[in-house]
Amino acid sequence: MAEWFKAPVLKTVVLERVPGVRIPLPPPLLSVSRLAVPILMPIDPVTAPPVHVVAAIIERDGKILIGQRKNKGRHALKWEFPGGKVEAGEERETALARELQEELAITAEIGEQIDRYEFRYGSNPVTALWFYRVTVFQGEPQNLDFQQILWIEPVRLPEFDFLEGDLDFIDRFLGNRKA
Helix, strand or coil: CCHHHHCEEEEEEEEECCCCCCCCCCHHHCCCCEEEEEEEEECCCCCCCCEEEEEEEEEECCEEEEEECCCCCCCCCCEECCEEECCCCCCHHHHHHHHHHHHHCCEEECCCEEEEEEEECCCCCEEEEEEEEECEEECCCCCCCCCEEEEECHHHHHHCCECHHHHHHHHHHHHHHHC
């Protein structure tokens, strides 16, 4: 089965009772003549809207904070920059501040956007990646969501097994720092 088939979208159809046609229904619904039923439909990754993901480049004393995903789920043990998905109706900067509070227990001032591009993981919908600089935050980062977190010098970023979607950013970021 295609990987995109696993990503459902909820739709509603109306079933009407037709004389002589039997539709198996649970007992409480047997007397209903019309019924709205939610069904799952596959999402076509080509036409699906992009998934918006925000990431923080948290800098302190010449180092950057990175996190390693836990040993479960998608992309287990891959390294990434703290952040996450933007929820419906949420501003990107607000989403990033929320994610940093949830993942690291810090209250951050979200700085300037330093990169943005789209990336597709396999046959999934496109991911729109937004990278922001964070240099001002309150609290000491605590690991609330990762296998581990590390402060590293930027030149060491290529030594870590990062998510594929982050690799273009790392190349650009290091290229800009050398100039």
